[in-house]
Amino acid sequence: DGGITQSPKYLFRKEGQNVTLSCEQNLNHDAMYWYRQDPGQGLRLIYYSQIVNDFQKGDIAEGYSVSREKKESFPLTVTSAQKNPTAFYLCASSMSTGEFPASSYNSPLHFGNGTRLTVT
Amino acid sequence: AQKVTQAQTEISVVEKEDVTLDCVYETRDTTYYLFWYKQPPSGELVFLIRRNSFDEQNEISGRYSWNFQKSTSSFNFTITASQVVDSAVYFCALGGNKLTFGTGTQLKVEL
Numbered sequence: 001d002g003g004i005t006q007s008p009k010y011l012f013r014k015e016g017q018n019v020t021l022s023c024e025q026n027l028n029h030d031a032m033y034w035y036r037q038d039p040g041q042g043l044r045l046i047y048y049s050q051i052v053n054d055f056q057k058g059d060i061a062e063g064y065s066v067s068r069e070k071k072e073s074f075p076l077t078v079t080s081a082q083k084n085p086t087a088f089y090l091c092a093s094s095m096s097t098g099e100f101p102a103s104s105y106n107s108p109l110h111f112g113n114g115t116r117l118t119v120t
Numbered sequence: 121a122q123k124v125t126q127a128q129t130e131i132s133v134v135e136k137e138d139v140t141l142d143c144v145y146e147t148r149d150t151t152y153y154l155f156w157y158k159q160p161p162s163g164e165l166v167f168l169i170r171r172n173s174f175d176e177q178n179e180i181s182g183r184y185s186w187n188f189q190k191s192t193s194s195f196n197f198t199i200t201a202s203q204v205v206d207s208a209v210y211f212c213a214l215g216g217n218k219l220t221f222g223t224g225t226q227l228k229v230e231l
Contacts, residue, residue, distance in 0.1 A: 042223045043165075043221040090165065092165075106153040106170070108155065108167040109165070109167065110167070113163050113164045
């Protein structure tokens, strides 16, 4: 079955450590996204990518980094510079049907199950 | 600037009751898309529906229905005869020059 796989489901780290969250999709989607979800807040966009080797900052990119070396993979690194890293992280993908990023804002997103990161 | 407001933070109903989740949006775009997503306890958001700004026709899918009213900038979601499996957080989202999510409504359906 096609879908998005995020791993691990739960992740615990000490403050000051970098940590990488995995996201893999087999939907053949061009566009991939990382969102952060905090209690009582909507989803906030961290980074997005339309094609391999290209990605753009979202609304809250500070303290995060990404790579897109393969179409299927879009890992997110939470660096020690991120002041409040404890959150629920969701990876998503979508078809890109035209000029990016506008087209991705009218395409349904397919989400993974998320990774809950706790930093102490 | 875009904005999506889901004023209902949490709703509790008894099974078989009808429930409406409100969504009000703000945008200056003339062309835009509206979405509803469901987030069950497992965490994954599931796409439910997409409407574009030119199509105000209401839609029904089984027990789900959506009422899009451009005049009031609203895109409300009604679940008829709610079931325990409907318990989840529901997000409304607006796609225009960017994608903006509301803060979600937690729906609890009890026996």
